[in-house]
Amino acid sequence: xxxxxxxxxxxxxxxxxxxxxxxxxxxxNPRDDRLSQTFAVVAHPWPALGGTMRDRxxxxxxxxxxxxGITTLVYDSRGTGSSTGRASWTGEAERRDYGAVVxxxxxxxxxxxxxxxxxxxxxxxxxxxxxxxxxxxxxxPDLLDQLQKSRPGAxxxxxxxxxxxxxxxxxxxxxxxxxxxxxxxxxxxxEADSGDETETEPKVLLAYGDRDQFSSTSDYQxxxxxxxxxIENDRLTVVVVEGGNHFFSSEEHIRALRDAVDAWI
Numbered sequence: 489x490x491x492x493x494x495x496x497x498x499x500x501x502x503x504x505x506x507x508x509x510x511x512x513x514x515x516x517n518p519r520d521d522r523l524s525q526t527f528a529v530v531a532h533p534w535p536a537l538g539g540t541m542r543d544r545x546x547x548x549x550x551x552x553x554x555x556x557g558i559t560t561l562v563y564d565s566r567g568t569g570s571s572t573g574r575a576s577w578t579g580e581a582e583r584r585d586y587g588a589v590v591x592x593x594x595x596x597x598x599x600x601x602x603x604x605x606x607x608x609x610x611x612x613x614x615x616x617x618x619x620x621x622x623x624x625x626x627x628x629p630d631l632l633d634q635l636q637k638s639r640p641g642a643x644x645x646x647x648x649x650x651x652x653x654x655x656x657x658x659x660x661x662x663x664x665x666x667x668x669x670x671x672x673x674x675x676x677x678x679e680a681d682s683g684d685e686t687e688t689e690p691k692v693l694l695a696y697g698d699r700d701q702f703s704s705t706s707d708y709q710x711x712x713x714x715x716x717x718x719i720e721n722d723r724l725t726v727v728v729v730e731g732g733n734h735f736f737s738s739e740e741h742i743r744a745l746r747d748a749v750d751a752w753i
Contacts, residue, residue, distance in 0.1 A: 493514060496513045497512055498512070500563065500588070500589055502584075507566055507571075507573035509563050509566065509571045509572075509585065510564045510569050511561055511562065511564070512563075514554050514559065515559045516554045516555075516557045516558060516559060516560070525607065525609065526556075526557070526558045526559065527559050527561075527593055527609070528550075528558050528610070528611035529560075529561050530546050530549055530550050530553070530560065530561070530562050530613040530614065530615070531613070531615070531621050532562070532565065532614075532618045533545075533546075533615055533616035534662060535565055535567060535568040539616065541562040541563055544742070545735070545736055545745070546562060548746050549613055549615065551746075553613070553749075553753070561589065561593050565585060578663060578664060579621070579663035580663075582621050583620070585621075586621035590612060590625055591628060594631060594644070595638075606639075606642050606643065607645060608639070608643065608644050609644075609645045609646075611647050611649055612646060612648045612649070613648070613651070614651065615651040616654060616734065619650040620653055620654065620662065623648060623650050623670060623677075624670055624674060625646070626646065626673070627646060647689070648693070649692075649695075650692065650694045650695070651696070651745065651749075652695070652734050654702050654703055655710075656703050656704065656711075658703055659703075675715045675716070677691065677692070678715060678723045679723075690724060690725045690752070691724070692724045692725065693749065694712075694725070694726050695729065695748055695749070696734075697730075697734065698730055725752055727752075729741050729744045730744075732745065
């Protein structure tokens with residue numbers, strides 16, 4: 489049970505400070521060291537179609553994470569809300585921004601807080617277009633070096649929660665000429681060996697509605713074949729919300745999504 493939640497508005501400088509992203513950081517149980525080592529970042533849908541960090545699905549996923557005691561950050565991508573910079577038409581800037589936000593969060597929190605555990609866990613989450621950005625993130629060598637300096641001997645475990653990532657022709661539109669590099673990166677993440685023999689948790693949760701308006705069930709099946717060989721891969725958990733569309737419009741469907749995320753965490 490949560491004893492206290494602290495919500496902190498913040499601005500995240502990226503690209504040497506030339507771009508600042510508006511964000512909200514929610515620290516759950518900030519005085520509980522057992523929970524202080526778990527973090528999450530949730531990315532929103534395509535801004536050109538109205539996506540922001542206040543999106544309904546983003547908010548529900550963030551609340552599910554916070555309820556689990558996970559320090560969670562949501563943010564507006566470049567050119568959205570009061571975030572500076574301009575949105576790209578290729579998704580590349582947003583992909584880099586996602587990585588910068590994740591590493592800002594982990595670096596800032598592990599330096600400023602008493603992270604007592606040797607194992608730090610990170611959930612990379614995204615919905616729709618935001619799921620594409622989250623799907624390719626892997627820790628940079630710089631982050632791992634900084635982590636060792638602030639927490640010698642600590643390990644970083646990364647899990648991905650991808651909600652309705654656009655695949656098929658829709659992805660070709662959102663990340664033109666780049667989608668194959670996204671699937672290749674996700675495949676590498678799934679196949680990577682952590683080196684920890686005790687680590688048995690699935691690496692990626694992918695959830696979608698079987699009535700998604702932008703990606704069909706067959707589109708998703710082809711996507712699974714590319715990133716994991718099949719949905720039987722024990723490193724990939726697939727959840728299909730029956731009757732759910734891309735927006736999880738009904739309360740029933742968004743509750744089913746939230747429950748699936750909560751159970752997987």
